[in-house]
Amino acid sequence: MAQLETRLRDFLEPLRDHGVGALLQAYAEALGRGGEVEAEPLVRDGFGQIRRQGPLELPARGDIAVTRDGRRLVHRIEGDGLESFEPITLVADGGFTTVLAPFAWERAPMLVESRQPRPDWGALRRWYLEWFQPRMADVGPDFGGVLHRLDGPRETPAGWALEVDFGTAPSAAVVGLMGAMAQSGALRLRIGHGG
Known part of the structure; x- marks a missing residue:
């Protein structure tokens, strides 16, 4: 996986920079307007439980939470568009295929085609929970290098649809996702639009 991560870093980092840049700008603007600003807050219910x-x-994270005049609002920040590139196809030992097509770091649609009626989602769940935990981030001291959200899976005629917000996680998280999906019994993973 280390070789794959190195090969994909140059390809994935511009996507990450675009998404994380929009988050950093929103964070700085919120700080400038005053109030208390929290980066990557956990989404909680009305009783304070995750x-x-x-x-x-x-669990999920918002991008920023702003508390002003006793009111706390959790915000999702989205960049201003998709990076454009030609889809690339990667085939791993055993035939598992990943197609990377244009996507936004903060809202990456995924489609999973499975060898069996339903993939074993345990590997995907473990991957998410691992990358959901704060770690050393290269973004700044207030950010944790973490995933923010995973929606789905939802069965469709073409396979299983999901959407991930990679938050401030590094490009290594995408490589980890590919490994988790290969372990799940999936045949093919498409991340992005088209391909």
Whole structure:
């Protein structure tokens, strides 16, 4: 995986820079307007408990939370568009195929085609929870280098649809995702639009 990560870094880092740049700008603007600003807050319910959502019952993070005049609002920040590139196809030992097509770091659609009626989502869940945990981030001291959200899976005629917000996670998280999906019994993973 280390060789694959190195090969993909130059390809994935511009996508990450675009998404994380929009988040950093929104964070700086919120600080400038005053109030308390928190980066990458956990999404909680009305009782302060971590909210778990979707079929995999996963926690999520907002991009920033702003507290002003006793009111706290959690915001999702989206960049201003997709990076454009030709889709690339990677085939691993065993035939597992990943297609990377244009996507935004903060809202990457995925489609999973499986060898069996339903993939084993345990590997995907473990991958998400691992990258959801704060780690050393190269973004800044207030950011954790973490995933923010995973929606789905939802069965469709073409396979299983999901969407991931890679948050401030490094490009290594995408390589980890590919490995997790290969372990799940999936045949093919498409990240992005088209391909």
